[in-house]
Amino acid sequence: MSLLDRIAVLHDWNPNAYRPFRIDGVQVGRITDTGAGLLAGFPDVFRITAAAVDLHPGLGDLDTRSAAVHDVIVQLAERGDVRQPRGETYGISEGWNAPTRLRLDRGLVPLFGVKSYGVHVNGFVRGPDGLKMWIGRRAPDKRVAPGKLDHMVAGGLAHGYAVDETVVKEAAEEADVPEALARRAKPVGALTYVTELEQGLRDDTLFLFDLELPADFAPRNTDGELTGFALWTLDDVMARVRETDDFKFNVAPVLIDFFLRHGLLDPDREPDYLSIVRRLHAGP
Amino acid sequence: MSLLDRIAVLHDWNPNAYRPFRIDGVQVGRITDTGAGLLAGFPDVFRITAAAVDLHPGLGDLDTRSAAVHDVIVQLAERGDVRQPRGETYGISEGWNAPTRLRLDRGLVPLFGVKSYGVHVNGFVRGPDGLKMWIGRRAPDKRVAPGKLDHMVAGGLAHGYAVDETVVKEAAEEADVPEALARRAKPVGALTYVTELEQGLRDDTLFLFDLELPADFAPRNTDGELTGFALWTLDDVMARVRETDDFKFNVAPVLIDFFLRHGLLDPDREPDYLSIVRRLHAGP
Numbered sequence: 001m002s003l004l005d006r007i008a009v010l011h012d013w014n015p016n017a018y019r020p021f022r023i024d025g026v027q028v029g030r031i032t033d034t035g036a037g038l039l040a041g042f043p044d045v046f047r048i049t050a051a052a053v054d055l056h057p058g059l060g061d062l063d064t065r066s067a068a069v070h071d072v073i074v075q076l077a078e079r080g081d082v083r084q085p086r087g088e089t090y091g092i093s094e095g096w097n098a099p100t101r102l103r104l105d106r107g108l109v110p111l112f113g114v115k116s117y118g119v120h121v122n123g124f125v126r127g128p129d130g131l132k133m134w135i136g137r138r139a140p141d142k143r144v145a146p147g148k149l150d151h152m153v154a155g156g157l158a159h160g161y162a163v164d165e166t167v168v169k170e171a172a173e174e175a176d177v178p179e180a181l182a183r184r185a186k187p188v189g190a191l192t193y194v195t196e197l198e199q200g201l202r203d204d205t206l207f208l209f210d211l212e213l214p215a216d217f218a219p220r221n222t223d224g225e226l227t228g229f230a231l232w233t234l235d236d237v238m239a240r241v242r243e244t245d246d247f248k249f250n251v252a253p254v255l256i257d258f259f260l261r262h263g264l265l266d267p268d269r270e271p272d273y274l275s276i277v278r279r280l281h282a283g284p
Numbered sequence: 285m286s287l288l289d290r291i292a293v294l295h296d297w298n299p300n301a302y303r304p305f306r307i308d309g310v311q312v313g314r315i316t317d318t319g320a321g322l323l324a325g326f327p328d329v330f331r332i333t334a335a336a337v338d339l340h341p342g343l344g345d346l347d348t349r350s351a352a353v354h355d356v357i358v359q360l361a362e363r364g365d366v367r368q369p370r371g372e373t374y375g376i377s378e379g380w381n382a383p384t385r386l387r388l389d390r391g392l393v394p395l396f397g398v399k400s401y402g403v404h405v406n407g408f409v410r411g412p413d414g415l416k417m418w419i420g421r422r423a424p425d426k427r428v429a430p431g432k433l434d435h436m437v438a439g440g441l442a443h444g445y446a447v448d449e450t451v452v453k454e455a456a457e458e459a460d461v462p463e464a465l466a467r468r469a470k471p472v473g474a475l476t477y478v479t480e481l482e483q484g485l486r487d488d489t490l491f492l493f494d495l496e497l498p499a500d501f502a503p504r505n506t507d508g509e510l511t512g513f514a515l516w517t518l519d520d521v522m523a524r525v526r527e528t529d530d531f532k533f534n535v536a537p538v539l540i541d542f543f544l545r546h547g548l549l550d551p552d553r554e555p556d557y558l559s560i561v562r563r564l565h566a567g568p
Binding site for chain 2 (some may be wrong): 164188189192205207210262263267268274278282
């Protein structure tokens with residue numbers, strides 16, 4: 001096991017297994033044959049060919065098309081073909097800053113292989129004996145990665161929320177961080193990954209933040225998504241990332257980026273140093 | 285002008301203009317038609333076909349082949365076809381950590397399009413009113429980028445030197461940094477770029493360091509490569525990077541990486557944020 005093993009998951013997909021999902025003729029996602037098969041029963045909403053799945057051009061405005069797609073999802077979920085909607089929507093488009101072409105329930109994002117965005121916050125404390133980091137444990141009933149180790153604060157960008165607003169909202173919900181403290185989180189980069197999940201494709205971009213916390217702050221989960229927190233030494237975090245897959249798959253790479261940025265990996269002593277740097281940021 | 289303009293230079297080359305340069309049958313570089321033409325006069329040292337330039341397989345060991353290539357370079361330089369050797373050699377191989385297949389004068393690295401490695405050190409001071417950075421000005425007689433703005437410390441990895449040794453050596457030569465202080469420099473990542481120069485291709489990897497300096501330290505150049513230093517606010521550094529190309533071409537991207545890592549760019553307010561992150565680290 002090595003740090004590179006933790007990064008491999010970032011680019012783990014087979015492009016040949018997908019056809020484009022297009023809205024207004026613009027590709028916004030990727031759909032498997034199985035996914036296209038599920039949508040084929042709704043010809044008023046999706047036009048399906050061997051080459052692509054198109055949102056029906058008759059569904060003109062954002063509200064109309066979002067409602068029509070949601071209706072399809074509800075019917076598929078009732079039949080047990082897809083998971084129940086989660087009740088939170090993401091804005092779908094071809095890229096960051098491009099206008100939203102569809103609002104889609106976040107639980108169905110992998111089925112359409114559309115781009116999603118989130119924030120991950122490294123909550124750390126600077127002490128006399130080096131850095132420590134607050135590590136959370138995910139609740140056993142989470143859909144994704146139940147029981148895995150996690151960042152103090154992480155969450156998806158819901159439709160209409162800015163990046164900094166999402167940090168403040170998630171910090172309050174997940175770790176009871178007061179807004180004034182959450183606003184001290186510093187943006188330190190981003191990480192994009194594309195990986196195959198059971199339900200389809202995850203094409204996700206994480207905005208990364210470092211939040212230096214006072215020694216007397218202790219996070220407390222308020223939304224039931226985490227079962228608790230502990231303050232780890234960075235040595236312990238790094239050993240666990242290296243030797244196990246106990247951290248959620250998309251948390252480990254963010255931690256490796258933290259190790260890099262904070263001088264915890266040494267180019268003379270880490271043989272994979274350059275490969276780690278390159279593959280953290282390699283395109284899909 | 286934008287930060288993205290400063291990054292474009294990192295991947296500015298036409299793959300079709302080069303043929304592989306191979307040693308022991310392994311590609312270690314890329315040579316233009318012009319370069320191949322210059323080497324064609326030395327059939328005992330180079331075997332040249334339309335498909336590749338090979339180091340002659342009869343040149344068995346490292347010393348023999350390095351001496352033979354150096355002899356070619358000296359002859360070409362005497363004719364004025366290439367620049368005079370600089371008297372410092374780089375270790376040439378197919379990748380970081382791969383055994384050296386050839387020692388080559390650093391001035392001829394672009395002719396062969398081989399990989400080179402260096403260190404760039406952001407020398408900064410943390411003050412009550414934010415970060416400041418020591419900025420150097422390159423001497424007017426430098427071969428590369430004369431008179432441009434530069435890092436406090438930067439230099440190439442000579443054959444046989446480790447990354448941390450290079451930081452200490454260059455810090456002493458370029459900025460009179462005592463060894464104990466130079467050893468506090470923290471490795472914070474790497475940046476690889478491939479760009480076309482007049483003499484060929486530069487395929488360079490920079491190991492990046494942050495060195496936090498005490499307020500009472502002032503750098504002093506000792507090797508004549510820089511004409512002086514000044515302590516700049518980060519706002520001034522960023523404005524100059526955005527609005528001008530006053531910084532040496534491979535310094536500006538390292539500064540942009542510094543801005544990212546230190547929270548000086550805001551994903552909600554910098555429209556190019558994700559493009560900057562991706563293209564800083566995009567492959568060749």
